[in-house]
Amino acid sequence: MQGGRISPLEGFSAGEVRRQASARFAVATPGQGFTDITATVAGFVERSGIGQGLVTVFCRHTSASLTIQENADPDVRTDLMTALDSLAPRHAGYVHGIEGPDDMPAHIRTMVTDTGLSIPVVGGRLGLGTWQGLYLIEHRDRPHRREILLHAIGA
Amino acid sequence: MQGGRISPLEGFSAGEVRRQASARFAVATPGQGFTDITATVAGFVERSGIGQGLVTVFCRHTSASLTIQENADPDVRTDLMTALDSLAPRHAGYVHGIEGPDDMPAHIRTMVTDTGLSIPVVGGRLGLGTWQGLYLIEHRDRPHRREILLHAIGA
């Protein structure tokens, strides 16, 4: 297996650290599925006034999680959900069953995706690639209220 | 697949960045299983004196990893371990076998879980949800000494 060719560092920039900001928001999910939270996180970064720094998004749950995924073709999210269903099937003889057949698969799907995401802030904006969006993934069948924490630091 | 309804930002708060702190600790694991490290990380945050900021937990190994998971029913951890065993089975004809049949599955399980976790600090405490705990997952059969780094930044 051959490795790639790495370019030299570009755009090196250094400076002071002057401020941080925190906030939270909630997502009322209608059951299993993806919610695009990119605009809310971008709005937080703008409000923080931070031009260079780091923003962290954190999901306060163990049966819902975060991911950065393609924001163009919605079919991608359909296939991602099918993939999660195959990685953590609903009926697999789980010991933990008292919260319903969708609960234990939800914990496994949370474990293999992300609870927290940290993204550099560049020029006052999230440093996402063109095709990247931030998504909350609801893994449970029924509607839930999911809380998300935001933190930004920099200058 | 329908998305959720996103609330406006709440509790926005901004301020200076005044300090950071670092520390490390070790876990002597008895073999495969989960160790709850939440209290140790919370103690570090308290000792740092940071009230608002970000804490990062980092595992210095490739056959042990971290996850944020349910801290209530221990059956959940049993099922998570079974799920990891199914995602990265012990006998799958691996090329890399010289360190034993539990080594390559341990690397795969590390890859699909987390080596590092970053969690916002809110009001001097870890911003975890009610049911969230921080766990070290030992993936090897035999006892190991695992080193974990801590870093906190904020004010």
Add this chain to the structure above:
Amino acid sequence: MQGGRISPLEGFSAGEVRRQASARFAVATPGQGFTDITATVAGFVERSGIGQGLVTVFCRHTSASLTIQENADPDVRTDLMTALDSLAPRHAGYVHGIEGPDDMPAHIRTMVTDTGLSIPVVGGRLGLGTWQGLYLIEHRDRPHRREILLHAIGA
């Protein structure tokens, strides 16, 4: 399932936050495979002059991702790629197929690995364990140019 024995915190150190740094680099990948980017990230930390702090590495793509894995036996990477192939098989009746049979598996493999990694900086160096290396994983068949953002903060 028995938990491990946790040692007390060691090496606690606190101090000011004085600076941050940002940069970016690109990797020209020859198709599916791992590229070791540890030296580039370590060079960035050195250039930043940060002795204690946190460095974040972020991949701006949804069909390539990051992981921290064993840097010794290259067979490990061969087996990791086989494992990813088994977790997200190439022909699984995906709805999203217009970008080729390697595209949807690439998104799933990105979801179960990492888009961003945050690592504490200790004594002016990446706080990696002896056997840990930072890798970009190219999931597509054909060569791609992948952009990676770097951010460091501390003192």
